[in-house]
Amino acid sequence: MSGKDATPSRVEARRAAAAAGILEAAWELVREQGLAGLTMRDLGSRSGMKAQSLYSYFPSKHAIYDAMFAQGYREFAEWMAFGSEQASSDGRAPRAEAVRNAHRYVEFCVSDPVRFQLLFLRTIPGFEPSPASYAVAIDVLEQVTAQLAEIGVRGAKHVDMWTAVMTGLASQQIANDLGGNRWARLVDDAVDMLLAHTGRTPTPGRTSAGRSTTRSRSTR
Amino acid sequence: MSGKDATPSRVEARRAAAAAGILEAAWELVREQGLAGLTMRDLGSRSGMKAQSLYSYFPSKHAIYDAMFAQGYREFAEWMAFGSEQASSDGRAPRAEAVRNAHRYVEFCVSDPVRFQLLFLRTIPGFEPSPASYAVAIDVLEQVTAQLAEIGVRGAKHVDMWTAVMTGLASQQIANDLGGNRWARLVDDAVDMLLAHTGRTPTPGRTSAGRSTTRSRSTR
DNA sequence: CATAGTTCCGAACTATGTCAGGCAAAGACG
DNA sequence: CGTCTTTGCCTGACATAGTTCGGAACTATG
Numbered sequence: 318m319s320g321k322d323a324t325p326s327r328v329e330a331r332r333a334a335a336a337a338g339i340l341e342a343a344w345e346l347v348r349e350q351g352l353a354g355l356t357m358r359d360l361g362s363r364s365g366m367k368a369q370s371l372y373s374y375f376p377s378k379h380a381i382y383d384a385m386f387a388q389g390y391r392e393f394a395e396w397m398a399f400g401s402e403q404a405s406s407d408g409r410a411p412r413a414e415a416v417r418n419a420h421r422y423v424e425f426c427v428s429d430p431v432r433f434q435l436l437f438l439r440t441i442p443g444f445e446p447s448p449a450s451y452a453v454a455i456d457v458l459e460q461v462t463a464q465l466a467e468i469g470v471r472g473a474k475h476v477d478m479w480t481a482v483m484t485g486l487a488s489q490q491i492a493n494d495l496g497g498n499r500w501a502r503l504v505d506d507a508v509d510m511l512l513a514h515t516g517r518t519p520t521p522g523r524t525s526a527g528r529s530t531t532r533s534r535s536t537r
Numbered sequence: 538m539s540g541k542d543a544t545p546s547r548v549e550a551r552r553a554a555a556a557a558g559i560l561e562a563a564w565e566l567v568r569e570q571g572l573a574g575l576t577m578r579d580l581g582s583r584s585g586m587k588a589q590s591l592y593s594y595f596p597s598k599h600a601i602y603d604a605m606f607a608q609g610y611r612e613f614a615e616w617m618a619f620g621s622e623q624a625s626s627d628g629r630a631p632r633a634e635a636v637r638n639a640h641r642y643v644e645f646c647v648s649d650p651v652r653f654q655l656l657f658l659r660t661i662p663g664f665e666p667s668p669a670s671y672a673v674a675i676d677v678l679e680q681v682t683a684q685l686a687e688i689g690v691r692g693a694k695h696v697d698m699w700t701a702v703m704t705g706l707a708s709q710q711i712a713n714d715l716g717g718n719r720w721a722r723l724v725d726d727a728v729d730m731l732l733a734h735t736g737r738t739p740t741p742g743r744t745s746a747g748r749s750t751t752r753s754r755s756t757r
Numbered sequence: 758c759a760t761a762g763t764t765c766c767g768a769a770c771t772a773t774g775t776c777a778g779g780c781a782a783a784g785a786c787g
Numbered sequence: 788c789g790t791c792t793t794t795g796c797c798t799g800a801c802a803t804a805g806t807t808c809g810g811a812a813c814t815a816t817g
Binding site for chain 1: 571573574657658663694697698701703705706708709711720723727733734737
């Protein structure tokens, strides 16, 4: 219990690199075997070690899912931020921007179904993101909300509708026509539909109205 | 295997009853423990026998999921058929009928998240419905498509859009606000949005479509 | 009761997540 | 250089999972 230094750089860097390698291997495996098909022994094997050794990097399998969850949301943020850099300024061509945004979202989901499942559907048996990872998710989602606001989608109800429609398209595409574009091709139509609806409907949520719903979670 | 005589009454009836009991227990367990939390030992215990004995009724755990899948779709058919009996005749109050239909659908999904996951999201590791069960699903979905047609939703694209939106609402509700109604309350809005869009967009996919759906206003 | 068929169980095999020690290489320090 | 501590990985083992096998107990029917 001696005072440790604040500069364990060497060791810590190696550790971080190893952990990153493990996560990378985990993504590979999960894409091959499905989200629930990940096994510690396979993962160890792919990472060049035994399953038990993984526990010096992650305290449990759930912790690995958790790290993947956070990483996935960071990728999401990066991905979504990419398309909105230039045309941001102000609503010049809102529809075009909305279409681009929507396509980017659906593309993100469809391009990696397993990641979609992990991030947007709660599907792993006992897994629930840790507060830290959940915070990352919240953060990213707020960023996306801001993007929607720039497009002209404002108010909780409209935002929720937007995400529901896009998630629905993605989820149907993934579940029922993986590799095709039966639902993906509807994105343009969906955007028009949503924009029309957004314009026609008065300001939705009463602003201060009950918006605290995000906190109900339990199950077990 | 079965499928020989048409009068194995006694034994087969008992068998069927036992199998039904097992399925019922499986639903219970799955609602308590989650879809992937089902274990043969628990299921056996709940059904009054040992895990190994289950294998005289179902050849594998996947077969149990498969039976649940088919059963779930039959429930779905029943559930959806219920609300559309009377007001069918002809498009008297299409919007009201559409709203009712949509609510029924979302209610079905939300009222049993595990079933929703099994039927509409492909989420179990190696599970894929057997051809027989898949046929049931197709059948039911066709019935629902017919219902949509009565409401005025015709053409592959419109139908796909409809299912995507409703599935999106349900899936968001289940994943992010279980027990609440943050997305469920948007159903009415969604229906209006979809109906408006349906009316505005020209006939989409092929489909015979004798009497055209509506007049196309323009757009596009 | 006898016989055939059906239902069930105990034991066991394999695969999984995870814990407890152990041992050797790497780093710190004289 | 030779220690001593830390770090990184491994072997062994346990509990629980799905599943198989062989035999016991039941049921149906003569």
